[in-house]
Amino acid sequence: MSSKIPTVRQIAWISIIPQLLVMGLIFLIWYQFDKSNFIIFxxxxxxxxxxxxxxxxxxxxRKGMIKVKKEEFNEAIPHFENSYQYFKKNDWIDxxxxxxxxxxGKMSYKEMALNNIAFCYGQIGNGKLSKEYYQKTLDEFPDSGMAKVGLRLLNSMSNNGE
Incomplete structure (x- = not known):
């Protein structure tokens, strides 16, 4: 069953190199134990x-994303807030x-959390909080394309409604 809610996953291609090195190290360790099946293991x-x-x-x-895919936006917001706080406190992990x-992933978990909170508020009809979170995202991540697009969309909707 496919979700009606679109998800965006941008990839930082350069970050694949260290991951390949980690994978190579794991292969090397397994090679010491089993020379014929080390790639599979x-x-x-x-x-x-x-x-x-x-x-x-x-x-x-992850819990927030599960709620978003179920279109349970009110329930998703606290999960994204927790994610933001965790990665803000443990910035080095992010x-x-x-x-x-x-x-x-190209986008940090903090940026994703703020964008997702803004998106959720927009989905439940709270344009004011949605704008605030998109703006907070741009304040912290000035190059956030998702926040720029979201804020532009909300501003165009409010300008057309006047």
């Missing part, structure tokens, strides 16, 4: 580690997520 190990990291460290963000989470 290495790939499975890499996938398990990456999924565990994302499911534990980015738990609040900054080096290509190693800490084995994630090659």
């Amino acid at each position: 290495g790939a499975i190990t890499y996938l398990i580690i990456s999924q565990l990291l994302r499911r534990t460290i980015a738990r609040a963000h 900054k080096y997520r290509f190693l800490t989470l084995l994630s090659s």
